[in-house]
Amino acid sequence: MGRSPCCDKIGLKKGPWTSEEDEKLLAYIEEHGHGSWRALPSKAGLQRCGKSCRLRWTNYLRPDIKRGKFSLQEEQTIIQLHALLGNRNINARSVLSSQACFLGLCRWSAIATHLPRRTDNEIKNCWNTHLKKRLAKMGIDPVTHKATNGALIGTADIKSAKAAASLSHMAQWESARLEAEGRLAQESKMRTSASTQTSLHPQPMNPSASAASPCLDVLHAWQGAEIDLESPTSTLTFTGSNSGMLPIQVTTSLGISKSNSTMWQQTCDELEGEESEWKFLSKQQLQGLEGKERGEDIIGSEQPWFTGMVGVGAGFTDMLLDGSSVHGTSECWGESSNGHAEHSNQVSGDGESKTYWSGILGMVNSELPSQPPPLL
DNA sequence: AATGAAACCAACCGCCTAGAG
């Protein structure tokens, strides 16, 4: 009947690990691998429960962990992926449980798969201590990535249109999100299984491994192209004729050009003064979107179906980046001695791809399996 | 130099799912 208990939790040490304990754990895993975490502590001569050992190993002792401050690019990736993967609140849980959780994925771990050598715990801490606060400070709901007080939105009508558009496309967004998450999870699991071999003999970050995450190409481009990261200027430059077009997306524009980037001040007051930009889709395009909501293939289309997601514009992430540590952009991905610059160059010619959700779409598209998303 | 506030981060806790029996 079942397995025996993990640990009796009696006489087991808790709290900070000592260097002696670290050495014991490290030495044991290097020699034997972790195998069963439950059995490990006694074998390694540790007065800890297996769970504690596992955490210590995965979050601290693993030799392939990169420590230290997060680079600008890493932060940007976290923000974007957080927006993509969403928050795991109760509703999200209920929605995701049957599919996403079935696939064994969770948000931080999924994000961690795209931040080489960073642990989910570290990413989580970064989010909670830095990024979330910056969002909140700017009046952006860190859960939904939307403006919390409408300060960024021009008029009530616009807000209404936004809300309607948002709702009308939420379902397909959710589908695509699940797809992306599923892909991430598969990737994560593959890495996990592979890591049983590599964990004992970690290899330096392989540039090709970085390149093997095509979903980040857009992020790279966004980072590496002509955007001045010190100048959180909206990159959305869509200015089509309004004739016969329906506005369905609002993205924030800070209205700050690169030339006046030095004027950039990260305050909510400034944000309130910003205007919103609209994207316009033709009625035909909207009909296409509606069709997609009925389960038609939404992937592979060049239409920005995701534009129904509102409130998250190119400006948001840029705003977050706040001009701090802007010179550290090469720290993370740049560790791959090649590849990064190439990625940037490949996509930098496409201005549209530099928008926030274009980036995410790029991720989704590149991550999605060939199968259409399951209907919710 | 002392003190309080804020930031940081390692570790714990509780929950969930897969899988063994």
Next chain:
DNA sequence: GCTCTAGGCGGTTGGTTTCAT
């Protein structure tokens, strides 16, 4: 099919460090 546990995850806590006054 059911029970029970191990492993894994996200949320949260609390100790430590850094910064501001």
